[in-house]
Amino acid sequence: MTRRLLLLLLPIGFLGIALFLYQGLGRDPSHRDSALMARDFPAFDATTLRDENRQVDQTLFTGEVTLVNVWGEWCPACKQEMPQLLELADNGIRMVGINYRDTREKGLEFLSEFGDPFEVNVFDPDGSLGFDLGVYGAPETFLVDAEGVIRYHHKGYVSPEHVRERILPEVEKWR
Amino acid sequence: MALMRWMFIALLLTLAGSALAAGIEIREFDDPVMEQRYRDLTASMRCPLCENQAIDDSDAPISGDMRERVYLLLQDGQSDIEIINHMVQRFGDYILYNPRLENRTYLLWGLPIGLVILGVVVVVLMVRARRNASAKALSAEERARLDALINRERSS
Numbered sequence: 626m627t628r629r630l631l632l633l634l635l636p637i638g639f640l641g642i643a644l645f646l647y648q649g650l651g652r653d654p655s656h657r658d659s660a661l662m663a664r665d666f667p668a669f670d671a672t673t674l675r676d677e678n679r680q681v682d683q684t685l686f687t688g689e690v691t692l693v694n695v696w697g698e699w700c701p702a703c704k705q706e707m708p709q710l711l712e713l714a715d716n717g718i719r720m721v722g723i724n725y726r727d728t729r730e731k732g733l734e735f736l737s738e739f740g741d742p743f744e745v746n747v748f749d750p751d752g753s754l755g756f757d758l759g760v761y762g763a764p765e766t767f768l769v770d771a772e773g774v775i776r777y778h779h780k781g782y783v784s785p786e787h788v789r790e791r792i793l794p795e796v797e798k799w800r
Numbered sequence: 801m802a803l804m805r806w807m808f809i810a811l812l813l814t815l816a817g818s819a820l821a822a823g824i825e826i827r828e829f830d831d832p833v834m835e836q837r838y839r840d841l842t843a844s845m846r847c848p849l850c851e852n853q854a855i856d857d858s859d860a861p862i863s864g865d866m867r868e869r870v871y872l873l874l875q876d877g878q879s880d881i882e883i884i885n886h887m888v889q890r891f892g893d894y895i896l897y898n899p900r901l902e903n904r905t906y907l908l909w910g911l912p913i914g915l916v917i918l919g920v921v922v923v924v925l926m927v928r929a930r931r932n933a934s935a936k937a938l939s940a941e942e943r944a945r946l947d948a949l950i951n952r953e954r955s956s
Contacts, residue, residue, distance in 0.1 A: 654851065659831060659892070660891055660892035660893075731827075756869065757894065758890070759848075759891045760862075761848040761849045762849055762862065
């Protein structure tokens with residue numbers, strides 16, 4: 626009797642492991658949650674892209690739900706997602722840019738060519754703020770709530786579908 | 801002598817060329833222990849961008865930034881654990897080739913050991929069952945029946 630039971634356990638165990646491994650196959654290996662989720666926006670000290678005498682820090686992100694976009698002139702996907710970001714700004718969402726690993730001239734050129742949805746752009750030429758945000762390639766987009774806590778993270782290009790299906794609902798959720 | 805000098809210059813150029821090609825910068829360490837720690841740390845962290853390359857042999861800009869940060873934190877006198885925490889806080893557990901032992905990873909680390917123990921238990925049980933079966937003596941009645949069967953087989 627126990628022998629039968631043991632023999633029955635074998636296929637059940639096999640099926641269990643097979644199912645567990647199978648559901649892993651369908652996952653996107655490059656997708657993972659940001660380590661900064663539900664944490665405070667990192668402290669920083671920087672100037673803005675347009676004004677090298679204006680100092681900004683993490684208090685920039687308190688008081689209102691803000692969408693933070695990390696971009697650079699060298700990044701092709703950043704150019705492609707600009708129309709979506711302009712649309713988000715038109716919807717009354719506060720947008721702040723982080724000009725990542727770029728120069729002032731190139732960054733300003735980019736804004737005059739592709740539009741500027743940002744209230745202000747933090748200038749981060751050496752990528753140190755990006756590093757503290759765990760950014761490993763632009764574009765990346767973070768949603769920061771009114772208390773300055775990171776609530777949502779989007780890695781890579783933001784498509785019109787992403788705006789409709791993920792970003793707008795998240796903004797509503799944290800407002 | 802002149803030949804030696806030329807060979808030396810050629811060798812230097814080759815070395816410099818290969819270092820540039822790999823995109824890995826040359827760092828100066830006063831302390832060989834610290835240099836070894838730098839090597840171990842950068843070999844134990846996975847590049848967040850390139851999925852399966854350690855940051856010590858990746859050309860990605862982020863890997864360069866991470867090597868730089870490891871170097872600065874070492875110079876700053878931080879311990880290996882502090883440096884690893886510094887990186888994990890920013891880039892997540894993903895960058896660790898060896899996941900840390902915590903609630904989430906008990907199954908991961910424990911499963912292979914658990915399976916080995918289970919296997920040993922199964923083997924022990926099977927051996928014991930077999931030994932019991934062969935050692936079991938026949939009763940007088942069974943012996944008589946066995947004899948009868950053998951005799952019938954012989955006489956026919």
